[in-house]
Amino acid sequence: MIWNMNNTNNIPGPHIDDDLKWKAKIFIAFVFVLFTILLLRLMNMQVFKGSYYEGLARNNRIRIVSIPAQRGKILDRNMEVLADNRPAYNLIAIPEDISDVSFIAHRIAGILGIDEEDMVEKIRDAKKRPYDPVALARDISFHQMASIETQLYTLPGLSIDATSERDYVLKELGAHVLGFLGEISRKQLEGLKPGSPYAPGDPIGKTGVESICEETLRGTKGVRVFEVDAMGRKTKILDEKPPVPGEDVVLTIDKRLQLAAYKSMAGRAGSVVAMDPGTGDILAMVSSPSFDPNLFLSPMTPKAWKGIIEDPMHPLENRPIRGQYSPGSVFKVIIAALALRNNFITPQDTVYCPGAYSLGDSTFKCWRRGGHGNMDLVSALAQSCDVYFYVLGERLGIDRISSFCTDLGLGRPTGVEFKDELSGLVPTKEWKYRRFGEQWQKGESVITAIGQGFTLVTPMQMAKVMSSVVNGGNVLTPRVLGSTEISKERTLNIREADLAVIKEGLREVVESEKGTARAVRNPEFVMGGKTGTVQVVRGYTSNLPDQSDLPYKLRDHAWFFGFSPVENPEIVVVAIVEHGGSGSSIAAPVVRDVIKEYYAGKGPGDEQVCQDNR
Amino acid sequence: MSRYARITDNIDWGLITTALAIVFIGLLCLYSSSRGTGMAIFYKQLMWIAIGVLVMIVVFVVDYRVLLRSAWPLYILMIFGLVLVLVIGREISGARRWISLGPMGIQPSELAKVLMIIWLAYWGEQKKHIQGYGIRELVLPTFFILIPVGLILVEPDLGTAGIVALISCTLMLLLGIKRSTFIGLLVLFVSAMPFVWFSLKEYQRMRILTFLDPSRDPLGSGYHAMQSKIAVGSGGLLGKGFLEGTQTQLRFLPEHHTDFIFSVVAEEWGFAGSALLLLLYVALVTKITQIGFKAKDRFGTMICFGVAAYFTLHIFINIAMAVGIFPVVGVPLPFISYGGSFMLINWLCIGLVLNIAWRRFMF
Structure with a gap:
């Protein structure tokens, strides 16, 4: 028998005990029986009844x-x-x-x-x-x-x-x-x-x-x-x-705010992001121009598809998370917070603005040709004095600025649920050397401080960062899916007193006579904010009094960030209008409209809740 | 003779070749049945086979008597795994059988099958002196068998629990049970059947009932069994040809990568193919039992017979299910069914047996 080879093998003796042996043989016999059953069954089904099953397979009904x-x-x-x-x-x-x-x-x-x-x-x-x-x-x-x-x-x-x-x-x-x-x-x-x-x-x-x-x-x-x-x-x-x-x-989105933002952006390219600075909830997120998603549900005609793809305004692009822009003067808020926190300046310190700032051979102009005169932090924010921030930029240096930006969450996706977010850019000395093979210039720190350097941010990042400043230093991950938990990334340790000074500066942007966004002041609510204008072609456009004389593609981008109420902010809104001209006249009204809608929706809504509770 | 030559000469190449031949047939079937749903699982299976062969080599290299000393730690590891899967396991259609490990999942119950063999072989080695177990001697091993079986039943995984129980019974019978005790237990077992019946889950009971009367539930397990039988039968003598099986390609066959993959063999390669596969399996099991006879100690013999029982039970239940003479339970076909844990354990078993075969020359 096949398994009895131990007798014929010339290898050292097998050690199987006799009592085990006969049981093992029964085991083997049993195995053979099992396999024989299978073989017979297969023979029966496949050989003898094959055609019967073949019929069943063919007529599988x-x-x-x-x-x-x-x-x-x-x-x-x-x-x-x-x-x-x-x-x-x-x-x-x-x-x-x-x-x-x-x-x-x-x-x-x-x-x-x-x-x-x-x-x-x-x-x-x-x-x-x-x-x-x-x-x-x-x-x-x-x-x-x-x-x-x-x-x-x-x-x-x-x-x-x-x-x-x-x-x-x-x-x-x-x-x-x-x-x-x-x-x-x-x-x-x-x-x-x-x-x-x-x-x-x-x-x-x-x-x-x-x-x-x-x-x-x-x-x-x-x-x-x-x-x-x-x-x-x-x-x-x-x-x-x-x-x-x-x-x-x-979602965390509020349809009314979404509608208000979209209407306000009609006919323009850009983004609006509204965020609850206390939770990170995204209340509105608009990318303009937009498209009708219903068109994508059924196969599109090549013509319709071509129309969307070849639209020079790129309606498919999700600008709030994929549009990367220089932050412009809105960035001054970040510089102000950093300089105060690290004691590079006190609220009372003043800087004299003669209309330009010299560093080595270079001269950096303030947007206001005649100069602002003596500026403290509040008035420098309110009037967006460039010279004041040139000075801060030089004092802080790029290392501190970029490390603070990283703490705020710039230079990487904000973490909002969307998958294809872009990172923006936080320039560092190493980055510049890698990218251009050149050393960092002091003048580049200076222009970084007014948001005109290499720095790039997305509107979503801007909303996240501005929220974390006005809420007292809590960096929250923005989100569009409703949740009760708040995802806090870090705390920036901004002192209460410093926060109050920054907020006062931002309030005066809108509320004071000299503020850069006084045009959007309105009697119904108080808001703070900061304007920003990004030159698309550096040093060329700002000399022109009227942007509308320029071809569309060369016009400045307009930023505005606003929040309200100033004391305990409930909403932060960031708007950018591509090639919109100046931030105060174009982007600020968009933000105002959204905040206005926020209050309009809130008033009666709160009463409703109160009544329900009674 | 160089040491190297001696090492390779005494490796049982026949066993490896047989296993590889079966794996090859399995790959053909997997290729055929995964064509419609994407080739990802075919490539994954290739990867698992490669890892399996590595596992075999590793297990082969270390002297198997190490296992004798680590039988208890391994037993505890097994219990730990089986408890862990109940706690952190991924729940898939009502059962917790998988632990997620990054992108992969492992099945502790698959590992339990082989660890149980090692533990029982160890027990037999320890209690060599007992000639025929009586009730008193059976209490402890029964207890240690029932713990893993019970844990697997809780998952629930009736098929695997049954396999572990049957392997254990086979090994205990080989160790020898007193005639009077054996008859007593048999009577007890038969009279306990009704109680087992009522402790089964509804779907498990339905499967058995459906097996007894397939027309009861033509859609659930009856449908599977019926479609599988049609697939096997319609294969005829020579089969419909590679990639030509209508039952497979038209997706009438359920679970055709895993539990019902034999139907793909039978449909596409006919009686010729399925008989060849059966012969390969018989050769595999026979080889393993031969080595069991020649092992230099009782521990090795017991492991070989445990592995032989392991393969035989899987092969028999799986194929019997596909040809409609056994209820539909989730038992995969060795070296053929898609599944990482199972493939690894199959090769691990071969590694163990090779190890025992090779070390019978070592003293």
Whole structure:
């Protein structure tokens, strides 16, 4: 016997005990019995009954179709619907059950008013996977649906699927926040793990919240199993597992603020970001110009697609997180906070501004030709005196400035949930050497201090940084998904007294007679802020009195950051208008409009809450 | 003769070749069945095989008698793993079987199968003097067998718990049980069946009922069993050919990478292919038992028979399930089913057996 080789082997003796031996042999015999059972069974099934099973395989009449789950809605912080679902009808076919392709194609094309050749092609193509249901036409009209439904018995292999289609009720308004759905790509499908719920043709969130919250929103598909007759007509439903709808997602966005910001930006390119400085909640996030995400739900005509892609204003770009700009004079707020905290200046210290500042061979001009005269910190902020901050920039040096910027969260993504955030830039000596192979110049520290150097920030970063200054030094991660927990990155240790001085300076920007944004002062509420103007072509534009004389692409970018109330800020709004001219006249009114809407929405809303509590 | 030549001469190349041949058949089937859903799992399986072979080499290098000294630490490690999976395991469709390790998941219950073999072999070595276990001698080992089995049942994973229990019973029977005790236990077992039945989960009971009467639930496990039988039967004598299996390619077959992968072999390669695979498996198990006979100590013999039982049980239950003579339980097919932990343990077992074969020359 095969296992008795130990007797024939000339190797040193086997040590198996006799009592074990006979039991082991029984074990082996048992193994052989088991394998023989399998072999006999296989022989019976495959050799003797093979043709019977082959028949069963050929006539496999059980069809499985999945039932799509209703996607969760996306709601704003007040439970207002931002992305909804509407009923829709799809024409579904199981290709195997369509025997007469040209007849079916002819009938469908007739009812739907589409090209017959295309339909033939589509069905032929689908026949490669004959048992996988395909949608021959999506989102057909109610009349078309009714017309097909009544004729179904003469259309073997076809069925109507009552499903739902995404509806972005705000259209252009929330496009960059919400993102949009699209058909899952071939590449995405190939990267899936086994058991993943996606099939070709399934919708998947491509960008924005739709993509971030894909798993929550998607829900679980249901399954319907049915038997068909030889003609491919459904004969009986064997089982149905209903789909589980996706969960709703609540955002921190406030629809009213979003609307106000979007309206205010109409016809301009740029961004608005509104943030709650106490929590990091993003209340509004607008990228202008925008697009209608509903267009992306169904295949677009090449012309429509070209129109969006080739638009010189780049409507698809998500500017709040991907637009990188020099911070302009808004950066002076950061310099002021740093200089006070590190005792490089006291609030009472003054600097005389003669209209320019000399360092070595270079002269750096103040935006006000005639000079500002004696400036303390409050008036330097209020009037945005460049010379005052040139002095601070020289004293602080680039190392301190860049390390403070890093502490504030500049130079890296803010951490808001969106996936494709850009980092901006915090220049350092090493960076400059790496990038240009040159040493850092003192003059570069000087212009960095007024936000005109190499520094780049996104509007989202600006909102985060300004929030962390006005809330007393708490760097909070911004977020668009509602949550009760606050994610605090670090504390900047700004003294209360210093904070009060900075806020006073920012208040005077709007509220004092000489403030750079006095034009947006209004009687309903007090706000603080800071203007900023970014030269697109350095040293060229600021000499011109009127920006509108310049070609669009050469005009300055306009920044404004505002917050209110000054004492305990509840809202911080940052706006940038690309090529808008000066910050005070173009960007500041946008911020004012958003804050105004904030108060308009808040007043009656609070009363409502009070009444409910009574 | 150089030392090197002696080392390689005494390696059981036949065992390795047989395992590799089975792996090759498995890869063909996996390639065929993953074509529709993306090739990612095919490449992953290739990676697992490579790691598995490395594991085999590592296990081969260290003298297996180290295991004799570390049987208890290994036992405790096993219990720790089985408890850990209940605490931090990923829940997938109602069961906690996986611990996430970065991008991968490991199944402690797969490792438990082989650690249980090592522990029982150790026990047999320790209690060599006992000629036929009576009730009194059986109490302790039964207790130590029931702990892991119970933990795996809690996950719940009926198939794996059953495998561990059956391997343990096989080894205990090999160690020898007194005739009177054996008969008594048999009677006890049969009379306990109704209680076991009522302690099963609803879906587990349904599977057994469906097995007895497939028309009960044509969609759930009955559907799986039916489609699998159609796949196997329709393969005929020579099969439908590589990549030509309609049941597989049209996705009637459920779980065709894992539990029902045998149906892919049978459908695409017919009786010829499935019989060849059975023969390879018989060769594998026979080789392992041969080595068991020749091992230089009882510990080695017991490990070999434990591994032989391990493979036989998996092979039999898996294929019997695919051909409809066993209820649908989640038991994978050695060297063929997709799954990292299982593939690694398969190779680990081969490493152990090679180790025992090779060291019978060492004194």
